[in-house]
Amino acid sequence: MPANFRSDNENPVAPEIMEALTRANEGTAYSYGDDAITERVKDRFCEVFETDLEVFPLVSGTAANALAVAQTTPPYGAVICHQDSHLHTDECGAPEFYSGGAKLLTLAGASGKLEPKSVRERIAEAGYVGDHASKPCLLSLTQATEFGTVYSVEEVGELAQVAHEAGLAVHMDGARFANALCSLGCSAAEMTWRSGVDLLSFGATKNGAMMAEALLVFDADDAGELGRRRKQAGHLISKMRYVSAQLDAYLADDLWLELAAHANRMATRLAEGLEDAQDVELVYPVHGNEIFVRMEEGFAECLRDDGFEFYGWPGRPGLYRLVTAHCTAESEVDEFLDAIQALDGD
Ligand SMILES: Cc1ncc(COP(=O)(O)O)c(C=O)c1O
Incomplete structure (x- = not known):
């Protein structure tokens, strides 16, 4: 059968994850994330990222991205992102919708990557007209990018520094986080919070899960009321154990x-x-x-x-x-x- 190279989304679920779903399908479990598997997933994420973080399991990357935007960016705020980013081209305005009006400020950049100079200039430009412009509040990077390229740890660090110096938070869209990490051969911590990333949309669906993503927040202070935001958006899954079982098996044994x-x-x-x-x-x-x-x-x-x-x-x-x-x-x-x-x- 000739290969289908259309999208990693079109491939089957990894057998280990299917088996984990069957194992999770035993008896009753507390709902809305109060189950033992969800608890274990949180521990696994903390271990993998070598820090105490907040985990919000979700079933779509769009939800993770849009919630990250809403959490960091008020209706009068703006998000700086690449012109080809999924956030901008493929989410039907979900980031703008969830944030209640935030604007996406898009930038060009070779091979799908943002460049520190243009990010710095864009932030300055918004400042020239004061209250007349949306206020840049978030820088969103995609790792791996929409064109399959990967920012080095240094590049992530440099961009995050530009953002933080101007008071912006930093989000990473990691729909293909594992592919990027394997490509760099660094640790998950180095590629994220140690380089200045504040929130991560951690993807698993494209890499063998059935439907499991997670929004990770590296500083608990940044996660205030994110639980309510998720519920309001309709993304607090009642049978969370099945989402968590996928993430649990995904992270187990590497x-x-x-x-x-x-x-x-x-x-x-x-x-x-x-x-x-x-x-x-x-x-x-x-x-x-x-x-x-x-x-x-x-x-x-x-x-x-x-x-x-x-x-x-x-x-x-x-x-x-x-x-x-x-x-x-x-x-x-x-x-x-x-x-x-x-x-x-x-
Ligand atoms: C870079 C990127 N971000 C996020 C997503 C998540 O999208 P979905 O809402 O389809 O899970 C995708 C999926 O194509 C993607 O390629």
Whole structure:
């Protein structure tokens, strides 16, 4: 069966997580997060991040991002984010809606990354007109970015410093947090709170969970009334044990890192195989599990006719995304490369 490289969201749940769900499905458990599994998940997150933090299990990344924005940004505030960020392009205004009117201030930046200079300038610009402009309150970074690239620990630190110096909080959209972490080979603490990140949307769904994300807040003082905010938004899940069971299994025995490391390895294999192709150009450095390529539409259609599946990037003709996952087989990658080789240079 030719591979589906459309999205890591389209892949099945890791067996360890399915088994954990079955185990959780025994007897009764307290609802709304008062169960033993949710308690254990909190301990696991504290252990992984080497600090005492607040955990809010959720079922979508959009909810995590929008709640992070609402928690840090008043209706008259603004969020600085990349122009291609999920927050801006793919959440149907949820951050603006949850915050009751906050504005997104978007910036360009090579390979999906924000740059300290432009962030500093944007903050200053908002200051020129005082009360006439929304007040920048949050800097949101995506790690790994929408184009599959990864900020280094130093880059995160530098951006966070610019934000903190101007009084902004720092949020990280970590829908592909594990892929980024495996790519850098640093600790979860280094990539987040030790570098100045205040809130993290921690993703698990794309990397083998069924539907489990969490909003992590590194300083309990920043989490005031976030519980109520989550409830008001309709995201306090009554049968929370099933969300927590996924996160519990995901974090146990470093499963999350194993799954992401595999997805990244498959992406590297694919990218290396594409390097010699004449008709396929790698557009961004491949750091995690996403590969962006440029090819002629006709060439892409031939691959689709062979049964391979991948996205054309919206609004960017000729740009295609290939995503590998925790369960992508080497043979799937190799078959795709063989198909490319057969068509290449014709
Ligand atoms: C960078 C990024 N952030 C957040 C999300 C979360 O989205 P969802 O609300 O579909 O879980 C996604 C999913 O595509 C994403 O790619």
